[in-house]
Amino acid sequence: MEKPLAGIRVLDLSRILAGPWCSQHLADMGAEVIKVEHPEGGDDTRGWGPPYLEGTQEAAYYLSANRGKRSITVDIAQPEGQALIREIVTHCDVVLENFKVGGLKRYGLDYDSLKTVKPDLVYCSITGFGQSGPYSKRAGYDFLLQGMGGLMDITGRPDEEPGGEPVKVGVAVVDLFTGMYATTSILSALIGRSRTGEGAWIDVALMDVQVSMLANQAMNYLTSGQSPQRMGNSHPNIVPYQAFSTADGHIILAVGNDGQFRRFCKVAGVPDLALDKRFASNRSRVQNRKLLVSNIESLIRAKPTLFWLEALEREGVPCGPINSIEQVFADPQVQHRGLKVAMPHEEAGEVNLVSNPVRFNNNPMNADTPPPRLGEHTESVLSELFPDRKGFLDSLRNKGVIL
Incomplete structure (x- = not known):
C-alpha cells in the first residue's frame, strides 16, 4: 500500500535522539527524510558505542533512530553550504532542527530566513528549554531534564529505604516523548497547511515535554498541593x-x-x-x-x-x-508482532532493528531501508534535486562543502 506520508519531503538538520526519533517515525510513515550531517563524523551518535554493528563503525545508538533516511553531508559553516541548504528547502515540506536557540540564525537557516524562500514551510525547532524564557539559551539533555522536570524525584525508592535516592529512567524518555510530540505537531501543521496554505513554526522544548508528561503525578500535586514522593515500584493512586x-x-x-x-x-x-x-x-x-x-x-x-x-x-x-531485554525479544507475543526486523545492510550484510509499533490495515509501518552510512546519498539526492547542475555540485565537492 502507499504509505500515508508518501510525497512529503523532510529536511532533517537534527542529531542525537529527540529529532532523529521524530524523523524516523516520519520516514516509517512514508516521508522522504533527507538527513543533513557534517562531513566530518556526522551525527554524534554514530560514535556512541560500543556496541557497534559488526564490520562497521556505526553504533547501536545511531542505528536505533535513523532507519529509512537518506544521508547527505553538507558543511553549513561555509556560505556555500548555507546557500545549498536554502535551495534544498525550496523542494521540502518540513525542516526539523535541534540547534540551540538562535544557533541557525547566524547561518541564515532559521525559520524567518527560510520562510522567505518557502512561505508554506513547516519548521520544527526542538530545544532544551524553548525559544523564550530565562533558560532558553541553555543546552538541554535528557538526563538533566529528567532531574529538573521532576521525573527523577518520583522515580526510585524512598529516602528511608536502603538504596533510596532519585533515579533516572533506563532510556531517554524525555527525548523520546519530545520526538513524538514533535511528530504529531508536524503532522498537525501539515494538515493545517493543506487547509489554509500556511506553514508554521513549531517550538518543542524538552523541559515543557517533561513537565507535561508528569500526567497524573502533576495533577496529584496541583489538586492536593503536596509534592508526590518516590514510592519505588508502587503506584500513588492504585493498590495493589x-x-x-x-x-x-x-x-x-x-x-x-x-x-x-x-x-x-x-x-x-x-x-x-x-x-x-x-x-x-x-x-x-x-x-x-x-x-x-x-x-x-x-x-x-x-x-x-x-x-x-x-x-x-x-x-x-x-x-x-x-x-530482561533478552527475554523480551524471546517472548512469543513480541515475536508474533514482529518487533524485531532484519534489514539488508551493505557493509554488515544484515542489521536487526526494532520495528515501528504502529500498523496500518494490518501492515507494519517500517521504512524500507536501514540507517544510512554517512553521506551515503549525497550524490543521489543532490543529483535528483539539481539534475542540470553537475558543475555546481562538483565545485561544492572541491571546496569540501559536500563529500
Missing part, C-alpha cells in the same frame, strides 16, 4: 499495583479495580480479605496501603512465579514477569 517477590523471583501485580482485587484474593486463598472494609475499595486500599501490602507480600512470597502468573492469568487478574 507494584512488584512483589515470589518464592523464586518477582512478579508485577497490577490490580486496577475492585473486581480484580476480589479475584486476586480468591487465587491467594484469602477471599475474606476482599470483604474487609479496610480493603474492599481502592480508596480504602490506598488509605491502608502498608497493612495490605505487608499481607500480600507474605502471600506471594510463599509460592513460585509460575504459579502466580498462570493462576492470575486464568482469573483475569493483570500480572506479568520482569523480563
Whole structure:
C-alpha cells in the first residue's frame, strides 16, 4: 500500500535522539527524510558505542533512530553550504532542527530566513528549554531534564529505604516523548497547511515535554498541593499495583479495580480479605496501603512465579514477569508482532532493528531501508534535486562543502 506520508519531503538538520526519533517515525510513515550531517563524523551518535554493528563503525545508538533516511553531508559553516541548504528547502515540506536557540540564525537557516524562500514551510525547532524564557539559551539533555522536570524525584525508592535516592529512567524518555510530540505537531501543521496554505513554526522544548508528561503525578500535586514522593515500584493512586517477590523471583501485580482485587484474593486463598472494609475499595486500599501490602507480600512470597502468573492469568487478574531485554525479544507475543526486523545492510550484510509499533490495515509501518552510512546519498539526492547542475555540485565537492 502507499504509505500515508508518501510525497512529503523532510529536511532533517537534527542529531542525537529527540529529532532523529521524530524523523524516523516520519520516514516509517512514508516521508522522504533527507538527513543533513557534517562531513566530518556526522551525527554524534554514530560514535556512541560500543556496541557497534559488526564490520562497521556505526553504533547501536545511531542505528536505533535513523532507519529509512537518506544521508547527505553538507558543511553549513561555509556560505556555500548555507546557500545549498536554502535551495534544498525550496523542494521540502518540513525542516526539523535541534540547534540551540538562535544557533541557525547566524547561518541564515532559521525559520524567518527560510520562510522567505518557502512561505508554506513547516519548521520544527526542538530545544532544551524553548525559544523564550530565562533558560532558553541553555543546552538541554535528557538526563538533566529528567532531574529538573521532576521525573527523577518520583522515580526510585524512598529516602528511608536502603538504596533510596532519585533515579533516572533506563532510556531517554524525555527525548523520546519530545520526538513524538514533535511528530504529531508536524503532522498537525501539515494538515493545517493543506487547509489554509500556511506553514508554521513549531517550538518543542524538552523541559515543557517533561513537565507535561508528569500526567497524573502533576495533577496529584496541583489538586492536593503536596509534592508526590518516590514510592519505588508502587503506584500513588492504585493498590495493589507494584512488584512483589515470589518464592523464586518477582512478579508485577497490577490490580486496577475492585473486581480484580476480589479475584486476586480468591487465587491467594484469602477471599475474606476482599470483604474487609479496610480493603474492599481502592480508596480504602490506598488509605491502608502498608497493612495490605505487608499481607500480600507474605502471600506471594510463599509460592513460585509460575504459579502466580498462570493462576492470575486464568482469573483475569493483570500480572506479568520482569523480563530482561533478552527475554523480551524471546517472548512469543513480541515475536508474533514482529518487533524485531532484519534489514539488508551493505557493509554488515544484515542489521536487526526494532520495528515501528504502529500498523496500518494490518501492515507494519517500517521504512524500507536501514540507517544510512554517512553521506551515503549525497550524490543521489543532490543529483535528483539539481539534475542540470553537475558543475555546481562538483565545485561544492572541491571546496569540501559536500563529500
